[in-house]
Amino acid sequence: MNISTLAQGAQVVRTAFPTAKPVGGLILGSGWRAAATAFEIQGRLDYRAIPGLGRPTVAGHDGALLWGTCSGLETFVFLGRRHWYEGAGWESVAFPIYLLKAFGASLVVLTNAAGGIRADLTPGTLMVIDDHINAMGEHPLVGPHDVCWGARFPDQTQVYDADLRRRMARAAERLGQPLAHGVYLATSGPIYETPAEIRAFRAWGADAVGMSTVPEALLAHAAGLRVGALSFIANRAAGLPARSASAKAGLGNKPLAHEEITAAADAAAPAMKELLQALWKEML
Numbered sequence: 001m002n003i004s005t006l007a008q009g010a011q012v013v014r015t016a017f018p019t020a021k022p023v024g025g026l027i028l029g030s031g032w033r034a035a036a037t038a039f040e041i042q043g044r045l046d047y048r049a050i051p052g053l054g055r056p057t058v059a060g061h062d063g064a065l066l067w068g069t070c071s072g073l074e075t076f077v078f079l080g081r082r083h084w085y086e087g088a089g090w091e092s093v094a095f096p097i098y099l100l101k102a103f104g105a106s107l108v109v110l111t112n113a114a115g116g117i118r119a120d121l122t123p124g125t126l127m128v129i130d131d132h133i134n135a136m137g138e139h140p141l142v143g144p145h146d147v148c149w150g151a152r153f154p155d156q157t158q159v160y161d162a163d164l165r166r167r168m169a170r171a172a173e174r175l176g177q178p179l180a181h182g183v184y185l186a187t188s189g190p191i192y193e194t195p196a197e198i199r200a201f202r203a204w205g206a207d208a209v210g211m212s213t214v215p216e217a218l219l220a221h222a223a224g225l226r227v228g229a230l231s232f233i234a235n236r237a238a239g240l241p242a243r244s245a246s247a248k249a250g251l252g253n254k255p256l257a258h259e260e261i262t263a264a265a266d267a268a269a270p271a272m273k274e275l276l277q278a279l280w281k282e283m284l
Helices: 003-016 033-038 090-102 162-175 195-204 214-222 258-267 269-282
Strands: 024-028 040-046 064-070 073-079 107-116 126-134 180-186 208-210 226-236
Touching: 003 040, 003 090, 024 033, 024 090, 033 064, 033 073, 033 269, 064 269, 073 090, 090 107, 090 214, 107 214, 107 258, 107 269, 126 162, 126 214, 126 269, 162 226, 162 269, 180 214, 180 226, 208 226, 214 226, 226 258, 226 269, 258 269
Parallel strands: 024 073, 024 107, 107 226, 126 180, 180 208
Antiparallel strands: 040 064, 064 073, 107 208, 126 226
């Protein structure tokens, strides 16, 4: 990973937002972009203007860094994420975490859309990630070590901060929203999983599956940031029966399509935004 490129990107942000002092960051994955409207925006910077980040190539990821506040908490909001499968290298995936550490932030909340494996994780469910399985076959800490990522051999016993998970649960309870907990498994993408792979992942203990989040989580935890993560269950994973008559996207017995998954997330956007707003209040 080219740390000098990440440092150049951080300097561009410092020039654009010279008085910014974010307490934390929020990375908005597929379907979560409406949550950005919960923040009072003080500045906006296109990803294309930031070395090491660059323009996302995936539909639904706008590609803008927002500097804003919610419940008085100054936050860097990443409107869309970069993925390993886009082929731009680890710098674009790692940059948001590097930037938060460079600006002295203490936490990051990651979001994504995922396929439900566990029977109760039907489309429309929101799930707190309690732990993860990295099935990507790769991760961003491979290669020469840099002290910005903490110890050479970072502990992974508790990547997802227990206090943040409790605050997520309290926020959902205050809203009267159901909230599941589970283990998220990440593949490299951009292909969806086969039914045989889903059966294997279920045997491993995975509750939901996607193509992101784990690289940022392990980097942030290694760098000393508190990590929280939320999945929107947009579809049933391949080969699994639909458990809800109202499910309209990505049913287990039909081909999966990214457009249908993002449409399902867009339909649930108000609940996703409300949960994040309530979480920021819980962090006061």
